[in-house]
Amino acid sequence: AAGKVAARGAFVLFEGADRCGKSTQAMRLVHTLEARGVEAELWRYPDRATAMGKMIDQYLRSKSEMEDGAIHLLFAANRWEKKALMERKLASGVTLVCDRYSYSGCAFTAAKGVDGLDLEWCRAPEVGLPRPDALMYLELSLEDAAKRGGFGEERYETTEMQRAVKASFEAMREDWWDVIDANREPDVIQDEVLRIALSAVEKCRAGRELKRLWQ
Ligand code: FDM
Numbered sequence: 001a002a003g004k005v006a007a008r009g010a011f012v013l014f015e016g017a018d019r020c021g022k023s024t025q026a027m028r029l030v031h032t033l034e035a036r037g038v039e040a041e042l043w044r045y046p047d048r049a050t051a052m053g054k055m056i057d058q059y060l061r062s063k064s065e066m067e068d069g070a071i072h073l074l075f076a077a078n079r080w081e082k083k084a085l086m087e088r089k090l091a092s093g094v095t096l097v098c099d100r101y102s103y104s105g106c107a108f109t110a111a112k113g114v115d116g117l118d119l120e121w122c123r124a125p126e127v128g129l130p131r132p133d134a135l136m137y138l139e140l141s142l143e144d145a146a147k148r149g150g151f152g153e154e155r156y157e158t159t160e161m162q163r164a165v166k167a168s169f170e171a172m173r174e175d176w177w178d179v180i181d182a183n184r185e186p187d188v189i190q191d192e193v194l195r196i197a198l199s200a201v202e203k204c205r206a207g208r209e210l211k212r213l214w215q
């Protein structure tokens with residue numbers, strides 16, 4: 001109706017190391033939510049479609065080289081360039097299901113172990129971005145991840161890097177995260193994921209405010 005303010009959508013995030021199944025779960029969640037009449041969109045970072053995203057894509061495919069600090073800031077800028085759109089979508093009632101975000105940004109850069117680029121440094125350019133209403137961290141042991149097949153061709157897809165990434169995620173873990181055992185059947189995981197997402201959608205409909213990183 002005219003003048004009616006839409007209840008805001010929820011910002012639901014999936015994080016985790018490679019091959020934990022987050023892309024599959026995120027995609028399925030969008031379909032399930034839509035089937036239940038919850039307007040939802042799948043987002044992912046990096047967004048390789050923008051000008052900055054294209055530079056990131058080149059870097060990840062080893063077609064270009066960049067200083068570790070510079071690529072970190074580019075990943076963060078790739079979120080900042082989409083911040084206004086993200087806020088508009090949420091405000092208009094769309095639930096955003098996101099595959100990776102600032103937590104991957106910090107976990108991967110910190111995992112490089114570059115002098116000076118510790119977690120605190122990594123977080124700084126992310127401060128002020130929208131904070132997810134739910135963060136589902138899909139946890140999978142390195143052994144179980146290895147059983148899911150080989151790595152792709154991209155940068156960071158090595159055993160040593162994945163081990164270090166997992167350690168940085170663990171160092172960053174906050175009480176409000178939902179830690180999900182990813183070593184189960186996809187259907188079983190989806191049930192848990194859906195419950196968590198619907199609860200976030202409900203809270204946002206009821207007026208829960210959008211918070212900011214890392215405040
Ligand atoms: N990655 C992803 C980062 O290093 N920083 C970031 O901010 C983000 C969002 O990019 F290795 C890494 C994580 C992964 C790579 O991600 C591309 P996908 O999900 O595999 O496309």
Ligand code: MG
Pocket residue numbers: 018154
């Ligand atoms: Mg990948």
